[in-house]
Amino acid sequence: MAVSTGKKKRRYSRPKRTLDPQITFDYKDTQLLRRFVTEHGKIVPRRISGASAQQQRALTVAVKRARTMAILSYGQGSDAR
Template identity: 60%
Template structure:
């Protein structure tokens, strides 16, 4: 019989909704680095605990910061 994972995870509150942020600034690299993995990939929504609306805005801000050379595309 396959093992079943019966662990229910509590949904986390969105960091940006709690602090009432409407605009995610691409120049705020300290905040954006929290949502990037060690391999410079954007952390998925389930792991970061961000709502869908802010995940889309976060991805856009990270991509803009990468193009402006504020964040790296990859790590060495």
């Protein structure tokens, strides 16, 4: 049986990043949407962007609409095969 040393490791937690609750996501505002899309075209997750659940859903819808209308690219154009 293993002997316990009595010390427990503490988890390091970063301060939470939060988004301004007044931000509204519009599919035509590509400058704002690009802040939440990686260089490979993936939508940034909530834990990184700091968006609430409702904001993240609105962001996802806006990015997908912009992609469908060819306002925002699906990813890097040069690496696509």
